[in-house]
Amino acid sequence: PLLVTRTFTSALALRPCEEAFSVLAEAGLDIEQSLIAFRTIVAYILGFVMMESAGFLGGVGEDRPPAELLELGLPRLAEVTSHLASRDIDADFDKGLRAIEQGTVAVLLRGRRRP
Numbered sequence: 001p002l003l004v005t006r007t008f009t010s011a012l013a014l015r016p017c018e019e020a021f022s023v024l025a026e027a028g029l030d031i032e033q034s035l036i037a038f039r040t041i042v043a044y045i046l047g048f049v050m051m052e053s054a055g056f057l058g059g060v061g062e063d064r065p066p067a068e069l070l071e072l073g074l075p076r077l078a079e080v081t082s083h084l085a086s087r088d089i090d091a092d093f094d095k096g097l098r099a100i101e102q103g104t105v106a107v108l109l110r111g112r113r114r115p
Helices: 011-026 031-054 066-071 075-084 089-112
Strands: none
Touching: 011 031, 031 089, 066 075
């Protein structure tokens, strides 16, 4: 919650933002595209952190077996349950972040090249 309720005002807090905008510019994005990409990437990061810290899928897994989820009419969650316990959260985060970064940059660059 602190991450989303506090503004970045110090030079130290703003430095990663500066670096991110530099990387986006080097990728070929203009200012408008960089803002969209930056917000999208930051939203993913903050959302992932908040979801993990809150135990977003806490109602699935060891506390609620797949059979119970099936009874509740939640077959997809029942299927996911067996995959939750062995997750490498860091690897999941990295894969998701790469997908967001690459997809966002590609979409924005592709949109710029339209006639």
